[in-house]
Amino acid sequence: MEELTQFLKNTYPFNKLPEEEIKNLSQFLLKKEYKKGDVIFKEGNKPLEWLYIVITGEVFLEKDNQLVYHLKEGDIFGYVSLLSELPPATTARVVEDSTALLELPKKIFLELLSKYNEFARFFTKELAKRVHKVPQTKTSFQMERLINVRVKDIKLKEPLIVDSETILQEAIKLMIEKDSTFCLVKVDSEAGIITERDIIKKVIAKNLNPQQIKVKDIATFPVIEMSSSEPLFNALLTMAKYGIRKLVIKDGDFITGVLDDRTVISHESKNIIFLIKEIDKAKSAEELAYLYSIAQDSIVEGVLTGMDPEYIGKYIAELNDHFMKRVSQLTENLVGAPPCSYTIMVIGSEGRREQSLKTDQDNALIYEDCGKEYFEKFSQVYIDLLLKIGFPPCPGNVMISNPYWRKTKQDWFKEINRWIENPKPENVLNISIFFDFRNVAGSEALVNELRDYVKKKVKTSKTFLPFLASEAVKFKPPLSFFKTFIVEKSGEHKGKFDIKKYGIFPVVQGVRVLTLDNEITKTNTFERIRELKSKGIFTEEFARDLEESYRFLMNLRLRSQAIQIKEGKIPDNYIDPHILSKNEKGILKDSFKKIEEFQRLLFNKYNLRYFS
Known part of the structure; x- marks a missing residue:
């Protein structure tokens, strides 16, 4: 036993446990040769009951007969199945004679996780790093699987539902009997929820009687x-969006179960819930820089495995939103509490949730009429932290550290009015960047006021939308009269064309114009x-074709950029049509x-003959 204790003292993260705890562990440990x-366990078998630590020898973790991990002395495995309560996603095969493993019961492992934060942090970080070694096949990529799997395909625990008039003491008894950490409360057609935390905070902490x-x-x-x-x-x-751990699942009007984050944590995943x-x-x-690097690897892998670009954009946006919100909190910790309400907005492709792998940061700040010096300091610290984490700077300096993109609410109203009343090229460019704004940190009310003001101003201007629409028809798709591709004749990008300038931008800009014209609040293209289709602006056939064309162009750009990143190159927006397949x-x-x-539609609708 002394030998096993000494081994744990030299093995991270067990060496971070108190010495007395390590000694106590020895009575639960099994040593097996x-x-x-x-084969220690097989992929898809029942969920594991033991944590494994390699003492000597070597073990391969294999998935679909491909090597995922090569484990040696001190390596730990089996914890993903223990944490998720899902079957193991790999097969563990011994590849060397005289291989010895320490085996720790699941119950003891979970107790250690709940008691020691640093010990638990090791395993959550290891979960995140797993995907670096996953074979790059479509079926191995978690994000793709999450799209293909429907919620109804997941085995959900039958929910405990009580009537709203039930005495809390009775509900607590039922929760204990059903081994449930929550119960749903039904009031007519509406449902509410009570969790263990609610009982502790709202009842026990206030010395209230659950029988009353x-x-x-x-x-x-x-x-x-x-x-x-x-x-x-x-x-x-x-x-992720609502910051909830439990989501009620319905089939029609019938509640079929509750999905929680533990249900979906699985092997080799960069699960969005876990990351957030x-x-x-x-x-x-x-810490944020470490997580940012994990997220970027996940995104590149998702692109290369064929994930839908719409979901890629939303995945990037959701993660980045949480990064930026957390940075705003860290910034407040450093510079002090704000003197008044503010909000940090993302604009451009971030605002639309359509970022590519080349996208830089575009953000703006709006605040009530106070604290100018505070927000100047806040903005500089905020951007410095984002850069430190890994967010690329904006070459055009569209960041809140630039005073132009940091204004009071009234000053923003004035600036928007100036842009709309005087739609010269630089103002149209600013509008194109800004008008896809959405809130990521701070007061949602300020953003709503800004949006209402934009709506009002667009309605009253007769020339603004045509000017904006003229930008959407300025760059024609690179097709010759004979429908061959028009490419650069010389220079760094010889033989290629800019897919953003000649393909993606006309769609984004044109759809943006129609969105403003029809008072649509959605920002994603x-x-x-789809909203324009539902309002009858587009026919069903045209909307489908335009959406799929846009999806294809986005996919081509993302795939090209992912390959460039894998090759150690700086990603750009240029596509070489000669390397595409005949079908592509x-x-x-x-x-x-x-x-x-689409450009002809815009040309005619906004009478753009006077703008050419």
Whole structure:
């Protein structure tokens, strides 16, 4: 036993446990020896009951007969299944004779996680790093699986539902009997929720008697709900967006279960819930920089495995939103509490949730009419932290550290008015960047006021929208009269064309114009196209074709950039059409033709003959 204790003292993170705790562990540990070829557990078998630590020898973790991890002395495995309560996602095979493992029961491992933060942090970080070694096949990438899997395909625990008039003491008894940490509260067609935390905070901490309280008095209403037919990826985004750990799942009007984050933590994943939890509790720029690097690797992998660009954009945006919100909190810790309300907005592609792998940061700040010096200091510290984390600077200096993009509410009203009343090129450029704004930190009310003001000003200006629409038709798709691709004739990008300038921008800008014209509040181009269809601005066929053309162009750009990053190059927006397959060239030409049709629609609708 002394030998095992000494081994743990030299093995991270066990060496961070108190010495007395390490000694106590020895009574629970099993030492087992294996020979070459032995299988410790198989992929897809029942969830594991032991944590494994390699003492001597070597073990391979394999998935679909491909090597994922090569484990040696001191390496720990099996914890993903223990944490997620899911079957192991790999097969553990011994590859060397006289391999010895320490085996720790699941119960003891989970107790250690709950008692010691540094010990627990090691395993959460290891979960995040796993994807670096995952074979790059479409089925191995977690984000893609989360899109393909529907919520109804996940086995959900049957929910405990009580009537709103139920006495809390009775509900607590039922929760204990059902081994549930929560119960749903039904009031007519609405549902609420009570968790263990609610009982502690709202009842026990206030010395209230649960026998004299009805469940409706402490329940949270309403709960966030989702259809069981939705992709699991959408469920995760919803949980991340609202900062909730439990999502009520319905089939029609019937509640079928509750999805929580533990249900979806699985092997080799960069699960968005897991990452966001780590981001939200990070205490320094260094911790955030580590998580940012993990997120970037995840995104590149998602692109290379064929993930839908709409989901890629939303995935990037959701993570970046949490990074920026956490940085705003760290900034307040450094410079003090703000003297008045403010909000940090993301604009441009970030505002639309359509970032590419080349995207820099575009942000703006709005605050009430006070604290000019405070927000000057706040903004500089905020941007310095973002740069330290890994966010690239904006070459155009569209950042809140630039006073031009940091204004009081009234000053923003004046600036927007100036842009709209005087739509010269630089103002149109600023409008194109700014008018996709959305809030990521601070007061949502300030953003709503700004949006209402924009709506009002656009309505009263007769020339603004045509000027904006003229930008959408300025750059024609790079197709010749004979429908061959027009490429650069010389220079660094010889033989290529700029897919952003000649393909993506006309769609984004044109859809933005129609969105402003029809008072649509959505910022994402895919969602805007669908909204324009629902309002009858686009026919169903045209909307479908334009959306799929845009999706194809976004996918081409993302894939090209991901390959450049993998090759150690700086990503750009240029595409070489000669390396595309025959089928891809055909789809690309069809996409450009659809954009030409869209530009003709804009040209006629806004009478742009006077702008050419």
